Amino acid sequence: MSKKQNFLKGIVKDAVKEVSSKIEMPSLSEAYVVQARKHSQHTDSLSQKTISIHNELLDGYVKSLNEVSIKLDSVDRDSSNPNSSEFRQLKLDEAHLINAAFLHGLFFENIGDPESRISTEDLSHIRLSRDWGSFDAWQRDFIACSMAARNGWAVTCYNTFLDRYINVVVDLHSLNVPFGCIPVVVMDCWEHSYFTDYGKDRKTYVYALMKELKWEKINKRFEDAEKISRVLK
Numbered sequence: 143m144s145k146k147q148n149f150l151k152g153i154v155k156d157a158v159k160e161v162s163s164k165i166e167m168p169s170l171s172e173a174y175v176v177q178a179r180k181h182s183q184h185t186d187s188l189s190q191k192t193i194s195i196h197n198e199l200l201d202g203y204v205k206s207l208n209e210v211s212i213k214l215d216s217v218d219r220d221s222s223n224p225n226s227s228e229f230r231q232l233k234l235d236e237a238h239l240i241n242a243a244f245l246h247g248l249f250f251e252n253i254g255d256p257e258s259r260i261s262t263e264d265l266s267h268i269r270l271s272r273d274w275g276s277f278d279a280w281q282r283d284f285i286a287c288s289m290a291a292r293n294g295w296a297v298t299c300y301n302t303f304l305d306r307y308i309n310v311v312v313d314l315h316s317l318n319v320p321f322g323c324i325p326v327v328v329m330d331c332w333e334h335s336y337f338t339d340y341g342k343d344r345k346t347y348v349y350a351l352m353k354e355l356k357w358e359k360i361n362k363r364f365e366d367a368e369k370i371s372r373v374l375k
């Protein structure tokens with residue numbers, strides 16, 4: 143490179159530096175605010191004490207999620223790294239708290255109807271029978287997932303990639319969740335959901351709640367999932 147070219151390169155570099163120093167980085171505005179929905183939480187299978195504990199936990203999850211959302215707006219992104227950084231921790235907390243807040247909502251919405259019935263004509267029955275071979279096979283698989291989760295969740299969901307329903311074992315609130323999942327049946331398997339009323343007998347708790355799954359509500363979720371599946375085809 144000639145002396146002249148080097149000289150020009152220097153001028154361009156200095157000019158870019160000067161302009162860059164004057165450009166203010168646009169501030170991010172991704173903060174969102176969520177509110178805990180009020181659910182009737184009428185159930186014969188859980189004590190008022192367990193329901194109260196749940197409500198306190200849910201309020202805490204929602205409060206923390208809103209705080210994380212605000213912090214994410216201004217956190218330093220330049221120091222992000224996989225070992226230890228505030229940005230990384232906030233993103234992990236965000237995933238944990240989004241699922242904690244919304245899975246609880248879905249859970250409360252799909253329990254509490256001891257008179258609930260499912261018919262072989264219902265979309266939920268048809269799809270669960272199709273994808274597991276029979277409704278009983280789905281139930282066995284869902285119970286196995288409920289027993290396999292650590293402090294976590296069992297979730298039946300429509301998977302947009304597989305174009306079918308699958309059961310998922312979730313540890314904590316956000317571990318092992320495949321992409322493309324739309325939840326239709328949700329079971330809380332955290333100890334706080336059963337220990338007060340059932341001790342360590344999680345299976346009896348799961349059986350009790352499966353008997354009162356609100357199939358009318360769940361059927362609506364299947365219909366909504368099918369609408370999404372039609373759009374994606």
Ligand SMILES: [Fe+2]
Nearest residue numbers: 196330332335
């Ligand atoms: Fe819970």
